[in-house]
Amino acid sequence: MSYKRNMHPKVSKAEIEVFKALSMAGLTSGMVTQKTIVLKSTIPDFCWVNQRKIVYLDGVQVHSSDKQQQHDEEIFDLLTAQGWDVLRIPYEPPLTEKGLQEIVAAIKRFLNVDDET
Secondary structure (H helix, E strand, O other), rough: OHHHHHHOOOOOOOHHHHHHHHHHOOOOOEEEEEEEEOOOOOOOOEEOOOOOOEEEEEHHHHHHHHHHHHHHHHHHHHHHHOOOOEEEEEOOOOHHHHHHHHHHHHHHOOOOOOOOO
């Protein structure tokens, strides 16, 4: 039960905006959000379970410290060792329209989705 203290309690504004954009791009089929995968108490921001692909949005305020970067690397290593493809996307809040477009384009490349869709 103590691991729950380390999990983020709510969805960020950036995650909501990216979800809306992914939905508009037709990329939410088979995707789950905030899916708990119990490995070091991680909660991926976006997860395509059938494709074993996970995306994290890393706000620079939270993810720039050495301790957090080490934790993020440990999570990455644990997930990849279990066969997950992991994409970490750093961003500077608040998320701009250009930043949102860049994030969606990165996710499309990660999912091997043609940009024409």
